Amino acid sequence: MKSAAIVMKTGLVPLTTISLRTSSAETLNQELEQRRKEAPALFAGLPCLLDLDGLDPQEARLESLVGLLRQNGLAPVGVRNLHESWQSQCRDLQLADFGQASSRDADTDNTPPPRSVRVYQGNVRSGQQVFWDGDLIIHGMVSAGAEVLAGGDIQIMGALRGRALAGIKGDLQAIVSCLQFDAELVAIAGQYQLFDGQHECKGQAVVIQLQDDQLTLNGDA
């Protein structure tokens, strides 16, 4: 008889890699706290992979590093580039060992790594919030009272009637674009502007960028 109690599926799931460049608990905690304040929704329960490449096992205990991440709401599921002497600690912590895959190659390459893109299918309704670390593409509209946030660009393949905040981690080059403009608020890298619904671009396709600390719609301030 075929069992139906367990279904196994293989698939690609997004996993954030967190590389630690120091093992100083104080420095790490400070920075984690700061980043958590910037994006609390992102941090809450975020599954992540801890990259230990280049860290000296003499200087820190794996347990305390993992503890720091957990204290800040992250949910580490595994480690990468694990030093041999940390292996038993890793087993005790019941973390998966993802092997020695190195991210060093990307560091030596001069081109910046491609930003991850999230494609959101459907409309973002009033009261809903969609967040993505990289670029965000909305295949639908963003209703009044809805909010879309991205670390990179935001592209809305429909009407923007709510709020769009791009480059929320300070990317000044971030762009917001939509096919039908009637936004309540648009922000790029913290520079925001409110729109009262009478804007001359209302109903049109627009591209919004930051130029000299000012938002421009299709090139006009």
Next chain:
Amino acid sequence: MAKIIVVTSGKGGVGKTTTSAAVASALAMRGFKTAVIDFDVGLRNLDLIMGCERRVVYDFVNVIQQDATLNQALIRDKRLENLYVLPASQTRDKDALDQEGVKRVLDELAETFDYIICDSPAGIEHGAQMALYFADEAIIVTNPEVSSVRDSDRIIGILQSKSRRAREGGTVKEHLLLTRYNPERVERGEMLSVKDVEEILAIPLLGVIPESEAVLKASNQGVPVVHDQESDAGQAYDDAVARYLGEDRPHRFLDKQKKSFLKRVFGG
């Protein structure tokens, strides 16, 4: 297998209960065995609109808490023999509704009924979430004004994220029902038009119910307005249900009625 339809809106006073009563009655008139449940625990109204307020002995909460059987609580409509009302409790509050209990009642109803209409309370809190959780389809009741449209948008978002179907990776089929539509006020720019609302909410239009004196009259008399086939609202509800069942009926009552010559001369 019964189809569960939630009638919801977010905003209060837009016509959810009127719609629940009319839709349930119109389905029953067409021969479907239909139950209509009042989820507005504490603010019981459906029994009044259905005209069965003096026949309530046991209610929805009694059945959930297993103080009464479903058959004891179901009230058979006095006009339509295959229509039943499950009234809300007036002395309790929404917290008396728990997911397990609601599921048990719906499952039992689903064994013998064709349609189960859930009349949702206003708001987006527990009561409204209980009403929509198990829905297969939703009728979103919206008035042509901005606050109602925004609240409808919000409730569509909740349907798409917090309903059982959404949680299991499926979708709840949505239908837009625009109520209290007044073409004259739309023309004067005081109300949103059908087109405006359709554009903002982006869900398929099931029907447009004109603002009508017949609705208030029907409520006060406890006769669902769809029984009043002389009235524009009654006909519009009948059209909407026919459309829901797959009939192709053109939308009516969207344009201003031209006053006849006599009316223009003598007023009225």
